[in-house]
Amino acid sequence: MRRTRVTGLLAVVSAVVLAGCGVSAEPVDPAPVESVARPTPAGTEIDPELARGGSASRDCNATASLPPDAEVADGSTMAEIRERGYLIAGVDQNTFLFGFSDPDTGELHGFDIDIARAVAESLLGDPDAIRFRAISSADRIDVLKEGAVDIVVRTFSVTCERREEVNFSSVYYVAGQRVLVDADSDVEGIRDLGGERVCATRESTSLRNIAESRPRPVPVAVDDWSDCLVLLQQGQVAAVSTDDTILAGMRAQDRTSTKIVGDRFTNEYYGIGIPKGDEDMVRYVNAVLEDVRGGTWQDSYETWLREDLGDAAPPEPRYR
Incomplete structure (x- = not known):
């Protein structure tokens, strides 16, 4: 009895498949796919509003x-x-x-x-x-x-x-602030980055120095320096700019694809x-x-x- 039912079921399935083969149908176009941007690290901000510098005198003999x-x-x-x-x-x-x-x-x-x-x-x-x-x-x-x-x-x-x-x-x-770029970049220093996205951590002196450079780059703020390296490797920023000590650590992790350029433009x-x-x-x-x-x-x-x-x-x- 069970074999008869199975045989009948197979016959029905075969008929459906054969019927489908005989039908000429237009292929359905999939939904159009736009170019997908790579995700950015959590907390990334493009050109964030930076608080104005404090009222402390720059002649406070800080060091x-x-x-x-x-x-x-x-x-x-x-x-x-x-x-x-x-x-x-x-x-x-x-x-x-x-x-x-x-x-x-x-x-x-x-x-x-x-x-x-x-x-x-x-x-x-x-x-x-x-x-x-x-x-x-x-x-x-x-x-x-x-x-x-x-x-x-x-x-x-x-x-x-x-x-x-x-x-x-x-x-x-x-230390001193410099610039990290892709190994094949033509950038020679911070002055070549006007209008380009340049990464630094939020609340850092580096981020403010980027915003105050002329011609002005577009500051990109992240939580950690490792996020800047990820953004550079993904092509989402043109450069990372901070202390040469921190840049040296990034370059040590990716010596073939990155380089440090330009002279120090601050002392930290x-x-x-x-x-x-x-x-x-x-x-x-x-x-x-x-x-x-x-x-x-x-x-x-x-x-x-x-x-x-x-x-x-x-x-x-x-x-x-």
């Missing part, structure tokens, strides 16, 4: 910090950190060579990471007595004002405007960010940096940066 003092007094910020047992540092995890996560181990490495560990080792006797908090460029001031971290070591340029909101250590590195003075009220911590960190300049600074530079940036030496500190 001069408080004199160093390694004493850890009772009740001090450093004593509280020792009682807690670990330092909390806001850092980057997406900028190759300065602060990046090892894809195999998940551990953070880079020049800035070494600087943060040096503070932990001096204060707590162990470079691993540290808890890293990965933050974006835009978060650097907020996490300090909120007391969410003890220090920020994240390619943090010292400026008069920022000094109104947070404290800074003495300068531990001097990196300091360790510290909450506004913690002047004792500023002095202590400056004492740590005095030791770093005389020893491990050069070792770290050789490990991470010399291949891409050539010879360098630690900057001389300036104190008030």
Whole structure:
């Protein structure tokens, strides 16, 4: 009985198929497909409105910090950190060579990471007595004002405007803004990018410098520098412009397809960010940096940066 039903079903199906073969039908055109733009990283903004610069005087002697003092007094910020047992540092995890996560181990490495560990080792006797908090460029001031971290070591340029909101250590590195483009680009510097899209992270001095260049490029703001590299590789921006240290990390990840062009058109003075009220911590960190300049600074530079940036030496500190 079952075989009879199956045979009958097959006959019906065959008839339908044969009938379909005998019908001449016009093919149906699929819906027209427009060219599809590649998605941009989350949070990407084209030509964002930038807040006007603060009222802080540009003659505030921004790079001069408080004199160093390694004493850890009772009740001090450093004593509280020792009682807690670990330092909390806001850092980057997406900028190759300065602060990046090892894809195999998940551990953070880079020049800035070494600087943060040096503070932990001096204060707590162990470079691993540290808890890293990965933050974006835009978060650097907020996490300090909120007391969410003890220090920020994240390619943090010292400026008069920022000094109104947070404290800074003495300068531990001097960088300069340049331009990263495709290897086959004819661009020779920032002046060749008028009307072109140029990427930088939001709330960075780099983004403002792009907007103030003449002829004016179109600033593109993203959350992390790795997003800029993606946009450049996808052809969605003509260039990335920021500190040569950060660009060196991007180029190290894509040496065949990118190049750094033009001379430095700014000087960027990196300091360790510290909450506004913690002047004792500023002095202590400056004492740590005095030791770093005389020893491990050069070792770290050789490990991470010399291949891409050539010879360098630690900057001389300036104190008030």
